[in-house]
Amino acid sequence: MELKDLLGGKGANLAEMMSVLKLPVPHGFTITTDACRDYMHSGWPKSLDKEIALHVKSLESKMRRGLGDATDPLLVSVRSGAKFSMPGMMDTVLNLGLNDKSVKGLATSTNNERFAYDSYRRFISMYGRIVLGIDGLKFEHALEAAKAKCNAKTDADIPADALKDLCEQFKTTVAVETGKPFPQDPAKQLRGAVEAVFRSWNGPRAIAYRVREKISHDLGTAVNVQAMVFGNRDDNCGTGVGFTRNAATGVNKPYGDFLVNAQGEDVVAGIRNTEDLDAMKKKFPDLHAELMAIFVRLEKHYKDMCDTEFTIEQGKLWMLQTRVGKRTGAAALKMAVDMTKLSAPKGGWKISKREALMRVTADHLDQVLHPQFANKGKVLAKGLAASPGAAVGKVYFTADDAVDAADRGEAIILVRSETSPEDVHGMMVAKGILTARGGLVSHAAVVARGWGTPAIVGADMVKIEGKTFSVGDITVKEGDIISLDGTTGEVVLGELLLEAAEPPKEFKTILKWADEVRKGKLDVRANADTAEDADKARELGAQGIGLCRTEHMFLAPDRLPVVRRMILANTPAEETKALEELRQVQKEDFAGLLRSMSGLPVTIRLLDPPLHEFLPRVEELEIKKAVSGLNAEEEALLKAAHSWAEFNPMLGTRGVRLGVVKPGLYAMQVRALMEAADQVAAEGYKPVIEVMIPLTVTREEMALARSWVEEVLADINSRPAPKTKKGAKRVVRPKVTIGTMIETPRAALRADELAEVSDFFSFGTNDLTQMTFGFSRDDIESRMMPAYLEAGLLKRNPFETIDQTGVGELVEIAAKRGRKVKRGMKLGVCGEHGGDPESIGLFYRAGLDYVSCSPYRVPIARLSAAQAVIGGNKSDTK
């Protein structure tokens, strides 16, 4: 257990600042996370009151003042402090220990009655609001009224008497709102504040934050109790927040906000306009110099940019807290690279390239890769953040309307209940996509991510009727402008400002280092279905294609009718004719892909989805039939739609099962692929081909599918290879490997048998997760998943980060059993987890050779793969 686990981040850092760095830190003590966990489990721990009393006594003796003392009282601050910094929890109660007696003692000892009552009114309102849960407006209104009454411009202009009155009013408010008088006993005040911190751990905002940030609900928070120092005694006082470097840009220059005669909350609340550190330098040159020296020591100690809070009390500088500071993506990249050089002023220090790599997160890269909104707006609705990036455009409700509008040069947001293959032409022209239904692997989400188009799906408060949609009583019509943030899932009415993504130069440096670290250890490929995607992927550093979903080639508007002809075929001849047409177009698609990835491996997955995905929906045709009747073609389609409709298509006739039902299909695809290979080889490209069979569950199934592929290969190879365009030499045909996806629990368990007839495995962790949990992602993700994450029934969304102990164990079992039969067998992953940093850690430890993800995730995967090799992203739950 680390110090941070027990004391929380804030407590651990305070202890370090005081005992290791010898910085001027006010005395205090920390109540451990153990106590919080006890509290959550079985209420206020019996021994805690006594322990707190002991620590308070020790603190009182160090400070030579007593809590609640009527002559020279000790005041303390109470702050929450979990292992990971967590907005959403109770933050801070200041000035605790003041009561009707000690406020007089404070007035006497400081010889400043106004200060004493100003502190008291702050304490009552803060305690009332944060600990007792009273609406803060009740205090604010009274404060405003008091200011108005005495014509005070700012809070600081309110005279002492008025503050005294205000304290009385505030106490009355507390009594009215809680039914009890404001607590006068400092020990009770302290227990109340500590309990409030504990409680706030399970407050809804804290839970929501932990769900978003993937922090375990079990950790609990520590509580930091610290002697108060006062930045608001007089003008020889002040308070500030300081960063050792610029957290927004990464520039190596301290940066901060500062206020004279104020307490910390004033800086954060933004009530008064703050000044910068240069202003501090003018007013307190010595203290500024001391602070700068401390910054140097902090950076040297933490070897990172630090964020600090400090207070000046009558000419003395106190450090109230410090932590390694949060930063933007651009700043993270710049700092990480900068810090590898001996750059600090004195006692120079630097970090290694490997350390630098560990400083950059996936979110940092994401930020610099996708366009962002530069401003904020009123959030109209929220859905699932399906494809990151920001988009602004006019709303259209059908694909055809979207295409027409795009032809007129408009920027389009396509809004649909859900999308289907028939919407693809509209999706192609859209800047962003919004759907009311569907989860993160819905058609809309998968297509959008593939193209890097920002998308929000499953926004179920969006009610679409005809060519309008409404959220509550707000109606949005066709042509109205909305803004989508695919990174947060927020829909905003009207136009936000877009900031283009321009990765800083350190982006390339970091990724170069990452590639050096992971070289030969964990490759990164991309999932790409078209030459355009493949080009993008290669540009972003992909080392091949780990998954080409050939079904996407079937969905283009000019192909769908042919696919339907194949499905509807009444005779083998008709079926063959349709397959033949498909072969021609598939060949062109494959050729493009192979050209783009020349010299790098391309994994082609044969057709996977259930056939009904290529047919119109039963309901639509049934309704049309009931209302206006169907023509002969529609009748045939309806019959086919009925015949192929399934109760649970996810578990139905798809993958290799489709190959068994339509045996000509896979042969056609392989033939198209091999003809494309010949064609591009003749042009001088180097095709490297892996054929992948989806959804196998038995060795016999894979052996059969393999035989189909080998038959075509044998036939192709029986013919002479083409000659290169330039010379008279014949090209050397590549050796094609044939492997399978591991995407059912049975395939994972029986990987030994499958390995006998497979050259490689690629883990389809999306489906594997769906089947291992029994979670249909499309159904679960909008209704159940949020509830499950909030209630702590799941620690993570297993579709985002692989479930380590369930699905993860299956991956490990399969890797082990597969390699036992076939030593050194190539293993990869092509589910969405292939782009998730923590999952990549598991894949590396399981011995996989590569991960494959969407082109836009490739840089993130490259970084994460390096981090996995370094060993830094182990799977301990946050």
Next chain:
Amino acid sequence: MELKDLLGGKGANLAEMMSVLKLPVPHGFTITTDACRDYMHSGWPKSLDKEIALHVKSLESKMRRGLGDATDPLLVSVRSGAKFSMPGMMDTVLNLGLNDKSVKGLATSTNNERFAYDSYRRFISMYGRIVLGIDGLKFEHALEAAKAKCNAKTDADIPADALKDLCEQFKTTVAVETGKPFPQDPAKQLRGAVEAVFRSWNGPRAIAYRVREKISHDLGTAVNVQAMVFGNRDDNCGTGVGFTRNAATGVNKPYGDFLVNAQGEDVVAGIRNTEDLDAMKKKFPDLHAELMAIFVRLEKHYKDMCDTEFTIEQGKLWMLQTRVGKRTGAAALKMAVDMTKLSAPKGGWKISKREALMRVTADHLDQVLHPQFANKGKVLAKGLAASPGAAVGKVYFTADDAVDAADRGEAIILVRSETSPEDVHGMMVAKGILTARGGLVSHAAVVARGWGTPAIVGADMVKIEGKTFSVGDITVKEGDIISLDGTTGEVVLGELLLEAAEPPKEFKTILKWADEVRKGKLDVRANADTAEDADKARELGAQGIGLCRTEHMFLAPDRLPVVRRMILANTPAEETKALEELRQVQKEDFAGLLRSMSGLPVTIRLLDPPLHEFLPRVEELEIKKAVSGLNAEEEALLKAAHSWAEFNPMLGTRGVRLGVVKPGLYAMQVRALMEAADQVAAEGYKPVIEVMIPLTVTREEMALARSWVEEVLADINSRPAPKTKKGAKRVVRPKVTIGTMIETPRAALRADELAEVSDFFSFGTNDLTQMTFGFSRDDIESRMMPAYLEAGLLKRNPFETIDQTGVGELVEIAAKRGRKVKRGMKLGVCGEHGGDPESIGLFYRAGLDYVSCSPYRVPIARLSAAQAVIGGNKSDTK
């Protein structure tokens, strides 16, 4: 490897008869199954011709005759013989070795030209039909014409010359049909016959038989080549089939069919009326005595009833084959019990009770338990045999029509595309159920099995339109009579005769023995949802209820509207009110169940299915809306149906997930249950209760569900227990255990975590199989499963017999991990596999405490459990 593996059953028995029992068996040799497997893998084995030639030579020298010899030729029979007896494969070619020359030799050596040409014409037609694949009618027509020409009444009346002509005609037919002359070289004839045997292994009828009988496609068949003896030379010859006991009744008296002057095929084909063994005794008293003595030796050797073929050639008895004979269920029971007594005439022998138990199969019990058809009819359609037994009735197409007809006293067969909860009242009155869609766990199948109502589902050639259905060009109207055989899946037009099931008295004896063997080792419970089912189960020997599906209580017509009110509730108050109503009715249901099972454990599974199962279908309402509009209630239902509709309901919001979404639901069910327990305890019954949570995947989920149950228990227990009706004593409330189903792969893998918060596990192997394979049973079973079984992609239907190496491993893992955390934890299974003999073997070996199955399977499970304990039904693949 056993002798049977290599030589096949027939070959091994022949070898035994000759070398061990020293019976008069014609010389011969057997080509092993190895050769067949080689042939299937890579064509005719190179060395086989030589080996056959060597064996033929050896046979010729033993018989002192040569194959094809022009003076005194050797003739042989060629028979297939797999490890397991298999109709559907090539059976026998007799008289091989005859050609234009040797037929003359045969005529000379036997001094019987008629016999020689009769044998030749038989050979040509048999070879033509069986080896060369020529339509048998072509030979039959010629034979009939020949008979007519010479005014012959029977085949035996055709004179030699006419037979000669017939041979010429037959050879011409062969040449015309095959394009080649009839082979004259005996070596070629033999190779052709052997290859035909090999090929017949993969004939469609053989494959279909193996799929039905669960025999592996990999075994291959042996080929038996044996010197011919002739039962058709003259009236001092004959042939017969003999059973050592009566295979239909089990009576210990030899039984058989016999024909004078005939070959074996005549007995089997039923061309002439056969006589019985008494007739043989009259004609051949010595040979009859010899046969009876052989029967005694056979029974003593095999310790079982044997089935034999024999031939008399000019006063000498030859045994052509023997095997342990097939028998009816009643006969199997009687023989098994009889043979435990020292009953055989001489050199008495007997079997142990344990051996007797191994002699009876599940099919035997099934036969004596369910009504059967006494006659056969034209099969109109075939579907999945969903619920065994036979039913006859008039066809009705809606539940309401069925109820009206039943009120008029008619026997009803309900025919539907598929059934839903709204059809339940019609299903209740039906004698049998037929659906065109759905698999073996479809609503229709599950409900029918639960009630013991014969049912056929997924008969997809049945096209329903309005109040008629058609199969091909046959149309069946409302009120027409059909017969359903739920054991075979066959639908017959018209009325077949029903035979009531009356188990013989040995039924009870065998089950008593079974119970003695399995006592304390493997219990058998039943899945039952109502008091009636529970009564039936107890009568059939169930030791408790392993699964009560509480959803069935929600489906009754008077409850569905209340369930819908709960789903549609707009306010918590409305929801609570609906739940309260449901609590009242559930309480009564539970009370009935607990009374019936007093003193035995009852496992109540809290609500499991997705809520949309209680709502009308979206399509229906959408169509109605489009056509005629909806009223307000229907609009609300449509909205709810949309809201709860799921893409893959199997993997959606069901099981404990439902409990999370509707937290009051489970609490209501537990309260109803505990109130029922109090009520029946006061009446003097002894309720034993196990509460079961479905579909958990994480410990946290189970802990939460457990807390709901415990809260209600604590509340109930805080009130005084009721007094018994008679005395003033208060009843002692039972300790309720709380467990979970293991029905997702993740639950199996993380059984250790779940065991921390579960008192017991019950394996839901239906869902576990669906998720482990990614097979939606409803979708897969009609379209994919038959194709997969026929192609050998699956050795077994994993929904009938548990998949040993995939799903089975998960069961073993879960049992091990669960018991590691909680020693001696109670484990059971309540999927349909709980009633499958082979699966029961795996469950026993995995350490489970009980299996639970439908009430009507309980006797079978009792027997299978005993067999598992004895160790006889290990899982080696047939």
